[in-house]
Amino acid sequence: MDEMTPLKPNDMSGGDRGLPDKHPIDIDRDCDVAWIKEFRSSVNKQRGRRPGKKPCTIFKIQDSICLRNEDAYRPLLISIGPYYHKRLPTSNNYVITLENQKWLCLRHLLFRNRIRGNATELLEKCLIAMKKLGDEIRSCYSHELDNLTDDHSLAQVMLLDGCFILQLILLFGEKTPANKKDDKEDEVGEAREMLSPLHTEEEEFQLPPLGMLWTWNILRFDLLKLENQIPFFVLTTLFDLFIAPSDERPNLVDLVFKLFSDIHPSDPKSQDSLELLEATKVHHLLHLFHSTLVPSKINSPLSIKRAIKAPKWIPNATELRQAGVKFVKKENARNFLDISYNNGTMEIPELSLHDHTDTLFRNMIAFEQCYPGVENQVSLYAIFMDCIIDTPNDAHLLHLKGILSNRLSTDEAAAELFNKLSYQIYYVLQGEYLHEFCDAVNSFHKKKRNRWRAKLMRDYFSNPWAIISLITAVVFLLLTLEQSSFNVLSYFHQT
Structure with a gap:
């Protein structure tokens, strides 16, 4: 061969x-x-998941990060979506009550038009619509939905959870009265089983547990946790089914913003990002909230921008102050991310700290860490605040300047919040946010003459008595020099 x-x-x-x-x-x-x-x-058997029609936007957070504060990521009162479906402790009476409220929210939305036959038909349309979206819904979640394997169960969860959120949005942001009762409500000839109409006392819908303000706050922050989300297109689909098209029809994005407007870390002075934000581009409630702070400019949902060289992070506020850096509360800022620096003056917008600030920041950072299609400015801001707030003295300094509105117990609590917030954060610097800022501050800090001038101002011009003492010393020195000069001149004149 x-x-x-x-x-x-x-x-x-x-x-x-x-x-x-x-x-x-x-x-x-x-x-x-x-x-x-x-x-x-x-x-x-390990064939992996088929590519979905929608990008994966709802993630489970890494265990090592959750260990720092598990309650910040896990819903406390209400489960939304599949990850925590039937997994919250049933020993909590509020959990059981809110699960029952989901059915009441659905029922109330079905009877907004006050027509029995229409309510029955509308329920069928909603269930079929949710079932048709099954594949797209599953593709939005990073993990397999092992507790909701069939399309019917998933459709039911999406309908109930979506109606609960939608009813909250309408209850909080819309005061439009229900449509008038149709005269043909009791028309005979309907062969199929119908939904029984609402009782009179149900016309004014309220959520009983929300009578307590602390419960209402916890509930809203539960809706902004990354693992506790449903796709926004589920809400838009239900919104289109339940809310009849009209000239006065409210905008869903605006209604959601009203629901969360008073829990922003700072008072946003501009809503330009909302005006440009289309409902079809919103992934979920947390993404919409994040977009009110960091406008999305993404063309491809999975595009990762090229990173630029990371700057050397700046010293803490106390050290910067000793070097002559002035801290000023920035007025008319777009939001708390709108910081700036100019010739030794650092302008930082006011940030309100309260019991749920840690929860809110952690979930926005987690979303930025998991989804590469959003700007990571909240992550960078957390690192920046961790730099300038290194000790309780730093937190106290910013509080005195009006930059921190600290509603926590102590300055130590404020410092600890930021010191732990940036744990295991991976960041990619994009554009110029904080990059030129850090370079300019570090360049100012390195100059010795700035430190000397700051020491002089701090030691001798910090209060009126210090100024008087300095002037007195200078005058005494001049008089002494003058007297010495006369003595020398007299000596030479005599000789």
């Missing part, structure tokens, strides 16, 4: 070539074949 002629299967008989009989690999066919077959079967 020529050397270049390939062997045929029936030619592999060993001989001078030393090849194994009938198989090119030397194996123990008695024990290895079954093992290889079993392993091959396991490989075939």
Whole structure:
């Protein structure tokens, strides 16, 4: 046989070539074949997820990050979506009550038009619409929904959770009265089973647990936790089904903003980002809230911008103040991210700290860490605040300047919040946010003459008595020099 002629299967008989009989690999066919077959079967089972129509935007957060503050990521009162479906402690009476409220929210939305037959038909439309969205909904979650494997169960969860959120939004932001009752409500001839109409006392819908303000706050922050989300297109679909098109129809994005407007870390002076934000581009409630702070400029949902060289982070506020840096509360800022620096003056917008600030920041940072299609400015801001607030003295300094509105117990609590907030944050500097800022501050801090001038101002011009003492010393020095000069001149004149 020529050397270049390939062997045929029936030619592999060993001989001078030393090849194994009938198989090119030397194996123990008695024990290895079954093992290889079993392993091959396991490989075939791991086919992975099929690419979805929607990008993955709702993630489970890394355990090592959650250990710092588990309650910041886990819903406390209300489960939204599949990750925590039927997994909250039933020993909490509020959890049970709010789960029952989901059914009441659905029922109230169905009867907004006060027509029995329409309510029955509308319920069917809602269930079918949610079922058709099943594949798109599953593709939005980073993990398999092992507790909702069939489309019917998933559709029911989306309908109930979506109606709960939608009713809250309407209850908080819309005061439009329900449509008038149709005269044909009791029309006979409907063969199928209908929903029974609402009772009179149900017309004014309220959520009983929300009578307590602390419960209302916890509930809203639960709706802004990354693992506790449903796709926003579920809400838009239900909104279109329940709210009849009209000239006075409210905008869903605006209604959601009203629901969360008073829990912003700072008072946003501009809503330009909301005006440009289309409901079709919103991933979920947390993404919408994040977009009111950091406008989204993403063309591709999975595009990662090229990182620029990371700056050297700046010293803490106390050290910067000793170097002559002035801290000023920035007025008319767009939001708390709108910080600036100019020739030794650092302008920082006011930031309100309260019991839920840690929860809000952690979930916005987690979203930035998980989804590469959003700007990571909140993450960078957290690192920046961790730099300038290193000790309670730093927090106290910013509080005196009006930059921190500290509603926490102590300055120590404020410092601890930021010191722990930036734990295990991976960031990519994009554009110029904080990059030129840090370079300019560090350049100012390195100059010795700035430190000397700051020391002079701090030690001798910090209060009126210090100024008077300095002037007195200077005058005394001048008088002493003058007297010495006269003595010297007199001496030379006599000689």
